[in-house]
Amino acid sequence: MEADKVRGKAASLLGCDADEILLTSSTTDAMTTLSNSIQLREGDRVLLTDKEHEGGEVGWLYRERRDGIHVDRVRLRLEDHDPEDVVRRFRAAITRRTKVISVSHVLASTGLRMPIAEIASLARSRGLMCVVDGAQAVGEIDVDVKALGCHAYATSGHKWLMGPKGTGILYVSRDAAPIIEPVRWDLGKHFGSDSAGLGPITLAVGLGAAIDAFLRVGMSRVEERVLRLRNRFYAALQDIPQVKLLSPPPGPLATALIAFELPPAVSAERLQQRLEQRHKIVIKLSDQRFSNGNRFSPHVFNTEADVDRALAALRGELPPLMS
Numbered sequence: 505m506e507a508d509k510v511r512g513k514a515a516s517l518l519g520c521d522a523d524e525i526l527l528t529s530s531t532t533d534a535m536t537t538l539s540n541s542i543q544l545r546e547g548d549r550v551l552l553t554d555k556e557h558e559g560g561e562v563g564w565l566y567r568e569r570r571d572g573i574h575v576d577r578v579r580l581r582l583e584d585h586d587p588e589d590v591v592r593r594f595r596a597a598i599t600r601r602t603k604v605i606s607v608s609h610v611l612a613s614t615g616l617r618m619p620i621a622e623i624a625s626l627a628r629s630r631g632l633m634c635v636v637d638g639a640q641a642v643g644e645i646d647v648d649v650k651a652l653g654c655h656a657y658a659t660s661g662h663k664w665l666m667g668p669k670g671t672g673i674l675y676v677s678r679d680a681a682p683i684i685e686p687v688r689w690d691l692g693k694h695f696g697s698d699s700a701g702l703g704p705i706t707l708a709v710g711l712g713a714a715i716d717a718f719l720r721v722g723m724s725r726v727e728e729r730v731l732r733l734r735n736r737f738y739a740a741l742q743d744i745p746q747v748k749l750l751s752p753p754p755g756p757l758a759t760a761l762i763a764f765e766l767p768p769a770v771s772a773e774r775l776q777q778r779l780e781q782r783h784k785i786v787i788k789l790s791d792q793r794f795s796n797g798n799r800f801s802p803h804v805f806n807t808e809a810d811v812d813r814a815l816a817a818l819r820g821e822l823p824p825l826m827s
């Protein structure tokens with residue numbers, strides 16, 4: 505079936521095999537599938553950060569309520585840009601009962617690229633599962649799940665991949681199969697198996713077309729371009745006195761997602777609305793649990809001129825919002 509071929513395309517994008525891929529309807533769907541597929545007993549512990557997106561953590565919190573597992577958190581400050589220190593804190597937070605580390609690949613709050621290969625290697629050295637919420641990574645940066653070494657990886661088709669809304673991808677590595685057992689795979693892994701039911705074929709085929717487009721261009725070229733655009737944002741945002749950059753400087757921790765904080769008196773929501781209504785520039789409101797701010801997410805269809813126009817609009821709209 506055409507829809508089943510999409511598993512192969514997703515596998516090419518992520519660097520794994522088709523039989524390690526399950527198509528889902530979102531990252532949240534993939535993460536909750538994961539959290540409900542991992543064998544855990546009462547008293548077992550799962551280690552998250554305190555900066556996870558709700559979609560990446562809701563399944564663990566559900567199991568905490570229902571099955572008596574415990575969710576522990578590694579604290580991350582928004583200005584944390586030291587990967588070795590982050591890994592040290594994960595190491596210190598592992599207990600005898602910790603069974604899983606579940607972490608975002610790219611933090612939605614700051615765009616920080618988490619040191620997943622190091623965290624996965626730490627998890628493996630302690631016999632833990634490492635699962636990754638890659639909603640803000642795939643389609644933006646070059647993701648190779650085998651190189652990362654994680655046991656499972658979840659992402660969306662409708663974010664950076666620009667595929668149809670209602671699509672997602674879950675990778676479960678073959679070596680994790682005895683521990684992570686999605687019920688949807690119980691009677692076969694193919695799309696529309698008797699245990700998965702017939703999924704949304706049109707959406708799956710649309711996701712395949714989106715992945716094809718990225719494979720044709722090549723993810724390394726996509727990444728190189730979006731990082732160039734974000735670095736242009738980064739350089740200019742440093743000189744705008746009303747904003748505080750939260751994203752890491754150019755370098756290995758940077759991604760295209762570039763977040764800034766505003767003074768408490770400025771409404772991030774009003775800024776977002778003004779940029780959209782007056783300038784047709786769409787920016788995202790940051791997660792207000794963590795900061796009063798916004799983020800830019802330049803993608804392959806953007807140009808340097810777009811970045812400059814967005815910065816000019818920001819410079820013009822900020823002063824009146826301060827008063």
Ligand SMILES: Cc1ncc(COP(=O)(O)O)c(C=O)c1O
Nearest residue numbers: 530531532557559560612639660
């Ligand atoms: C890190 C992260 N995880 C999960 C999600 C939820 O994604 P989805 O809508 O595909 O469930 C988001 C959405 O922005 C996100 O940023």
